[in-house]
Amino acid sequence: MDEARITSFGLLIAYILPGFTALCGLGTISVTVSSWLRSVPGNCPTVGGFLYVTLTSIGLGMTVNAIRWLTLDSFHHLTGVRYPEWDFSQLQTNLGGYDKLVEFYYRYHEFFGNTLIAGSFTYLTWRFLHPSWQYVLADAVYLAFTALFWLASRDTLTKYYRRVEQLMPKAADKRRDTA
Numbered sequence: 001m002d003e004a005r006i007t008s009f010g011l012l013i014a015y016i017l018p019g020f021t022a023l024c025g026l027g028t029i030s031v032t033v034s035s036w037l038r039s040v041p042g043n044c045p046t047v048g049g050f051l052y053v054t055l056t057s058i059g060l061g062m063t064v065n066a067i068r069w070l071t072l073d074s075f076h077h078l079t080g081v082r083y084p085e086w087d088f089s090q091l092q093t094n095l096g097g098y099d100k101l102v103e104f105y106y107r108y109h110e111f112f113g114n115t116l117i118a119g120s121f122t123y124l125t126w127r128f129l130h131p132s133w134q135y136v137l138a139d140a141v142y143l144a145f146t147a148l149f150w151l152a153s154r155d156t157l158t159k160y161y162r163r164v165e166q167l168m169p170k171a172a173d174k175r176r177d178t179a
Contacts, residue, residue, distance in 0.1 A: 007103065010102075010103045010107035011107075013107060013108070013110075013111040014061070014065070014107045014110035014111050014114065015057075015058060015061030015062060015065060015110070015114070016054070016057050016058060016061055017057075017061075017111065017115065018060075018061050018064050018065075018111065018114035018115045018117070018118040018119075019056070019057035019058055019059065019060035019061025019062070019063075019064060019118070020053070020057040020060075020061075021115060021118035021119055021122055022057075022060040022061070022063075022064055022117075022118040022121055022122060023036075023037070023053065023056055023057050023060055024037065024122050025118070025121045025122030025123075025125045025126070026060075026125075028122075028125050028126050028129055029125060029129070033056075036049050036052050036053050036056075037053065060118070061114065061118075064114045064117050064118045064121075065110060065114055067117050068110070068113040068114050068116075068117050071117070072113045072116065072117065072150075072153060073113070073157070076153070076154050076157055081154060081157055081158050081161070082161070083161070084161045084162075084164065084165045085165075085170040086164060086165060086168045086169075086170065087168050087169060087170045088168065090167075090168040091168065094167050094168055097167050098164065098167060098168070101160060101163045101164050101167065102160075105156050105157075105159050105160035105163060106156070106157075106160045108152075108156045109153055109156035109157040109160060112149045112150075112152040112153035112156060113149070113153040113157075115149055116146060116149040116150060116153060119142075119145065119146075119149070120146065123142045127139070
């Protein structure tokens with residue numbers, strides 16, 4: 001039961017929450033999406049509305065994840081985060097440990113990176129619709145969270161790579177260590 005809870009939490013933070021963040025951004029430009037997100041007193045949320053929001057959040061979360069992989073992860077690799085060479089022949093032996101590393105590091109990397117992408121989309125969409133200098137403090141907060149999530153994404157990706165490399169070192173590293 002604990003394993004299912006940990007996995008569910010990882011998927012929630014990696015995909016659904018960033019997807020919901022992107023959905024909020026779409027709600028600023030779509031009347032239909034905005035209606036899914038609103039609850040007017042006396043007009044309680046419906047099961048259909050919950051289903052629309054949940055399924056759309058998952059789909060948007062997966063889309064944001066692809067954008068993160070294409071942009072942010074590529075940028076991390078270009079700026080010094082070394083993509084490791086793992087020996088996947090050891091995966092079956094170390095599958096439990098690998099799963100733990102995914103849940104403890106990679107899901108958080110996905111959360112920080114995906115939320116950075118989705119939050120930027122949402123905030124910039126909102127700012128485009130509200131072009132005023134009175135939001136300078138909001139802009140500063142946005143930039144601070146952008147920097148925080150970028151650094152956290154980079155840190156958790158680096159730690160994930162290092163830990164998995166310790167778990168499944170490439171064959172040449174194993175021969176050198178035993179010699």
